Amino acid sequence: MRIALFVTCLADTLFPEAAKATVRLLERLGHEVVFPDGQTCCGQMHVNTGYQAQAVPLVRRHVRTFDPFDVIVAPSGSCVGSVRHQHAVVARRAGDVRLASRAESVAGRTFELSELLVDVLGVTDVGAFFPHRVTYHPTCHSLRMHGVADRPVRLLREVRGLDLVELPAADQCCGFGGTFAVKNADTSTAMLADKLRHVVSTGAEVCTAGDASCLMHIGGGLSRSGSAVRTVHLAEILASTEHDTVADERGEQVVRS
Amino acid sequence: MTRAFLGMPTTAPRGVGHLRGEQTFPAAARQALADPQLRRNLGHATATIRAKSAGVIAEVPDWEQLRAAGSAIKADVLARLPELLEQLEDRVSAAGGVVHWAADANEANAIVVDLVRATGNDRVIKVKSMVTQEIGLNEALEAAGIAPVETDLAELIVQLGEDRPSHILVPAIHRNRAEIREIFLRAMPGVDPGLTDEPAVLAAAARRFLRQTFLSTPVAVSGANFAVAETGTLAVVESEGNGRMCLTLPRTLITVMGVEKVVPTWRDLEVFLQLLPRASTGERMNPYTSMWTGVSPGDGPQEFHLVLLDNGRSAVLADEVGRQALHCIRCSACLNVCPVYERTGGHAYGSVYPGPIGAVLSPQLTGVADNASLPYASSLCGACYDACPVKINIPELLVHLRDQAPHPRGESAAMAAAAYAMDHPALYAAAQRATRLSRLTGRRGRGLPPPLSGWTASRDLPEPPAQTFRQWWASR
Ligand code: SF4
Numbered sequence: 001m002r003i004a005l006f007v008t009c010l011a012d013t014l015f016p017e018a019a020k021a022t023v024r025l026l027e028r029l030g031h032e033v034v035f036p037d038g039q040t041c042c043g044q045m046h047v048n049t050g051y052q053a054q055a056v057p058l059v060r061r062h063v064r065t066f067d068p069f070d071v072i073v074a075p076s077g078s079c080v081g082s083v084r085h086q087h088a089v090v091a092r093r094a095g096d097v098r099l100a101s102r103a104e105s106v107a108g109r110t111f112e113l114s115e116l117l118v119d120v121l122g123v124t125d126v127g128a129f130f131p132h133r134v135t136y137h138p139t140c141h142s143l144r145m146h147g148v149a150d151r152p153v154r155l156l157r158e159v160r161g162l163d164l165v166e167l168p169a170a171d172q173c174c175g176f177g178g179t180f181a182v183k184n185a186d187t188s189t190a191m192l193a194d195k196l197r198h199v200v201s202t203g204a205e206v207c208t209a210g211d212a213s214c215l216m217h218i219g220g221g222l223s224r225s226g227s228a229v230r231t232v233h234l235a236e237i238l239a240s241t242e243h244d245t246v247a248d249e250r251g252e253q254v255v256r257s
Numbered sequence: 258m259t260r261a262f263l264g265m266p267t268t269a270p271r272g273v274g275h276l277r278g279e280q281t282f283p284a285a286a287r288q289a290l291a292d293p294q295l296r297r298n299l300g301h302a303t304a305t306i307r308a309k310s311a312g313v314i315a316e317v318p319d320w321e322q323l324r325a326a327g328s329a330i331k332a333d334v335l336a337r338l339p340e341l342l343e344q345l346e347d348r349v350s351a352a353g354g355v356v357h358w359a360a361d362a363n364e365a366n367a368i369v370v371d372l373v374r375a376t377g378n379d380r381v382i383k384v385k386s387m388v389t390q391e392i393g394l395n396e397a398l399e400a401a402g403i404a405p406v407e408t409d410l411a412e413l414i415v416q417l418g419e420d421r422p423s424h425i426l427v428p429a430i431h432r433n434r435a436e437i438r439e440i441f442l443r444a445m446p447g448v449d450p451g452l453t454d455e456p457a458v459l460a461a462a463a464r465r466f467l468r469q470t471f472l473s474t475p476v477a478v479s480g481a482n483f484a485v486a487e488t489g490t491l492a493v494v495e496s497e498g499n500g501r502m503c504l505t506l507p508r509t510l511i512t513v514m515g516v517e518k519v520v521p522t523w524r525d526l527e528v529f530l531q532l533l534p535r536a537s538t539g540e541r542m543n544p545y546t547s548m549w550t551g552v553s554p555g556d557g558p559q560e561f562h563l564v565l566l567d568n569g570r571s572a573v574l575a576d577e578v579g580r581q582a583l584h585c586i587r588c589s590a591c592l593n594v595c596p597v598y599e600r601t602g603g604h605a606y607g608s609v610y611p612g613p614i615g616a617v618l619s620p621q622l623t624g625v626a627d628n629a630s631l632p633y634a635s636s637l638c639g640a641c642y643d644a645c646p647v648k649i650n651i652p653e654l655l656v657h658l659r660d661q662a663p664h665p666r667g668e669s670a671a672m673a674a675a676a677y678a679m680d681h682p683a684l685y686a687a688a689q690r691a692t693r694l695s696r697l698t699g700r701r702g703r704g705l706p707p708p709l710s711g712w713t714a715s716r717d718l719p720e721p722p723a724q725t726f727r728q729w730w731a732s733r
Contacts, residue, residue: 007726009679014690014719016726023730035730040679046672048637050659054676061680086656144639173596177636184634185711186287190296190600191636192715220716 001121004069005256006062006110008079008212009041015212018233022075022113025126025239034247044082047090049179056094059087063102071120072110074234077142077210080112085145090199112142113235114151114210124154130240131161134232135204137195137218139211140173152210152234159237169194176217192221202225210234221245266571267361268624274362274393274568275421276623278607281630285605295431299602301693302430309539310590315534326528328648331584332517335574339521341486342565348489352551354561357511361568362392368564369394369478369511370401376509376560378403378476384493384500385409387425387482387587388515388566390609394478405478406470408499410463416446423603423611425589427536431602434459439615467499477503477558481514482586483529484563487522490550491563494533494543504547510558515566517583536646537588569622578657582618584647591641591651597634606631613641617654625661632658650680689725 003026011019023033043058062083065228066072074080084107091100136156142148156164175181175191195218199207207222207229209215219231269276278285289295316322333342346356359365373381381398383389383405395405395416407416411429415422418440422428429437438454444465452462479500483492491512493500504510520526534543552561574580592598592612603611608619608628616635620628634656641651664672678684712718724732 005538009685014721016722016729020729024733035727040682040685043676043679046676048656048659049662049672050656050662051669051672051676052660054672057680058676076630085653121338131275138639140636140640144643157379171640172647173636173638173640175596175636177638180633180636181716182711183630184283184286185714186283187597187601187634188636189715190290191596216719217716220712220718223717224715242692 001071002034003116004066004072004076005033005035006042006066006072006079006083007035007041008074010073010079010216011212014216015233016070018075018212018235020168021233021235021239022073023234026073028230028239029123029126031121034069036065036067036069041116042079042082042087043090044079044086045178047082047086052090052093053085055090059090061094061224062087062100063099063106066106066110067102070109071116073104073116074110075113075210075233076212077112077139077146077148078213080110081141081145083110085106097219109163112146112148112210112244113238114142114148114155114201115146116190117155117238118151125158125236126155127240128240129161129244130237132206133163133165133202133204134206134208134237135165135199135202136170136234137167137174137199137207137214138170139208139209139214142210143171148210155234155238159240162237165204167202167207168198170198172198174214174218176214177201178213181217183241192217196221196225196227199229204229206230206232206236206237208232208237266567267569267571268573268627269391269569269622270361270363271623271627272655273366273397274391275609276391276569276619277627280607282605282607282634283630285607286634287603288600289605294433295371295602296600297420298431298433299599302424302427303599306427306539308416310536310593311539313539313541315626316541317531320535323528323532324646326585327532327646328584329648330520330525330528331436332581333710334521335517335580335583338516338574340518341521342516344486344502345484345519345598346565348486349551349561349563352488352489352508352534354551354563355487357516357562357564359564359566359568362566365392365513365566366394366397368562369513370397370403372511372562373398373476373478373713374401376476378474380404380406380470380474381476381478381511382470382474382503382507383407383412384477384479384495384503385412385428386478386513387609388480388513389478390422391515392513392566392568394513406474408467408470408503409495410460410497413463413467413612417441419444419687422609423724424592425587425611425614432611439711456519467502471499471506475508476511477507477509478511478513479503481512481518482533483526484514484519485521485523485526486519488550490523490548490705492526492546492548493544494530496540497537497542498545501545501547504549505557507558509560510549511562511564513564513566515568516570530684532646533586533588536590536644569624572624573618573621576621579617579654581649582614582621582654584649585614585618586647587614588646590644590646591649594640594644595635596638596640597636601634605632612647617649617651617658620658620662625658626663629662632656632662660694686727689727 043055087103
């Protein structure tokens with residue numbers, strides 16, 4: 001299958017390993033990945049901060065960039081949420097009905113990574129190997145907006161060597177929320193503190209999730225608190241194979257977090 | 258009778274009532290977060306209600322259909338509100354009640370004060386009501402020399418403590434029993450000085466005080482949960498029985514009701530009376546449901562007044578997206594599941610309507626500029642939307658209201674620049690490369706200036722990678 005990668009601005013700029021892993025994984029499964037030129041940002045930051053009018057050109061750019069493709073994947077529940085639940089609204093409010101209907105069409109072909117794997121490609125065993133104790137944080141947008149439900153967990157259960165431990169109060173928000181983390185830094189930090197406590201209580205070496213943004217938040221808190229727990233994007237775990245572990249034994253990193 | 262629904266819808270007036278806080282949400286939240294006792298009380302109380310509510314909701318096989326029905330009924334009500342209100346007025350009047358229309362808090366307060374004065378009494382008993390807090394009725398009554406006595410236990414604790422409610426359903430959720438004992442000893446007339454902090458002892462003390470008050474006060478003021486247009490019937494649901502006392506014992510009953518509380522038919526109540534108790538207190542059925550239609554000679558209040566309040570609701574109704582906030586049945590489920598509310602408590606929201614519903618209702622009633630920080634008081638996690646028994650899409654509303662909020666000038670400039678760069682891929686790529694310069698801001702961003710220092714106060718920034726994804730892709 002020919003799959004267009006919607007990399008998301010955050011993964012592109014700060015977490016390229018998650019995006020590279022998405023490419024490696026899909027190619028390993030026998031699919032062709034294309035990276036449409038001209039993609040930048042879906043505009044979620046503008047919409048969620050209260051600047052819908054400024055998001056219009058970004059929505060238009062996104063729709064123009066991805067309209068030619070039948071299947072589009074992003075390694076982010078949150079950015080897929082923006083495409084599905086915000087793009088048409090933004091276009092309609094700007095009075096551009098044609099853009100709204102094209103946005104809806106693109107949204108219908110856009111999938112979060114675990115949805116693509118399980119629902120579209122029909123795989124749960126992706127042939128991965130990741131010999132670590134891992135806990136999974138279901139990010140709010142994946143959990144509630146898309147109902148990806150147990151898809152990521154089903155994928156993780158099939159990963160060889162992986163010891164999956166349940167995260168207490170997993171459905172509680174980590175406190176990121178984009179601008180919320182800056183505008184309401186104190187409340188966000190209080191939410192994060194509880195999330196970190198739960199992550200550490202699992203004894204996991206790795207905390208994973210399907211959103212680089214929430215992982216950046218949790219990882220930033222773990223790093224600040226001096227914890228040894230690493231954050232690793234779901235795509236990186238699913239892309240790992242025995243080959244990577246050999247590298248590990250030679251003293252290199254298994255996955256870059 | 259006054260007819261005040263004329264002209265353009267206006268927002269709730271300033272200087273009266275409790276819809277506006279003195280501080281922004283982040284500032285007020287900071288104080289609340291620094292109070293460990295408050296955090297413990299809140300965490301414990303919300304977790305308990307959450308679990309209880311989830312348990313009884315799981316028993317109902319058609320919960321999702323009930324939610325959809327509740328939402329559809331409310332949407333229908335809002336679509337033909339004027340017609341339903343006139344029908345309600347006709348039926349209440351025909352049953353011996355008197356209907357008053359109040360455009361805002363000032364009008365409603367004046368109507369109630371005049372009605373109480375006309376009875377010649379200087380004290381009223383009150384059933385817990387959000388709407389009378391919204392309009393600041395107690396202050397208006399006190400200013401007119403009339404003493405309002407709250408009869409809901411938690412509301413009484415708040416009143417005696419000269420405090421403000423912090424939860425829709427459990428107004429004293431921020432108080433524990435030791436604090437309650439102190440408040441009673443200090444402020445409850447005729448209290449036993451040997452009072453302990455046993456819950457049963459505290460409740461008995463309140464009961465003794467309230468019984469005397471019920472039996473000696475001939476005027477009551479209530480809110481309403483529902484009003485049935487086809488019959489003119491008012492409904493109040495409650496747990497303690499104090500409401501039943503207030504609604505049946507006095508000679509005169511004055512009910513203040515937001516205009517959105519009307520439902521078309523008696524049959525519609527069957528949906529809401531199933532949704533409300535399970536979503537709010539986690540009970541299968543609320544202990545007391547009182548309903549009355551006008552006056553019945555020789556039984557219950559012989560004089561009944563219904564005050565229909567707008568106070569900004571017409572303005573909310575005029576906003577196609579925003580109007581769903583008027584579906585709210587004040588169950589407080591959204592508060593109990595909200596990770597922000599759980600940590601900041603209700604006072605941080607500065608309004609009688611706290612939590613997620615407050616964050617979308619208060620700014621609409623007052624105009625967004627007067628409550629500009631509230632739409633941002635959420636991480637948009639969506640737990641409120643899942644919990645709401647009438648399916649109010651609170652995250653959608655928050656984002657909608659953020660768009661109407663006045664923005665700080667520096668932020669507007671930065672967002673405009675970002676949008677411009679993101680629409681020009683070459684500029685965007687240059688900006689990406691510039692993130693590598695962020696190493697200059699100190700180790701993992703710790704040297705960043707405000708507002709970004711809000712992030713780095715407690716969280717490190719990731720090290721920018723050597724290569725962006727698109728550089729890697731181009732080099733493949
Ligand atoms: S918004 Fe929904 S959940 Fe919140 S109090 Fe109102 S009805 Fe209940």
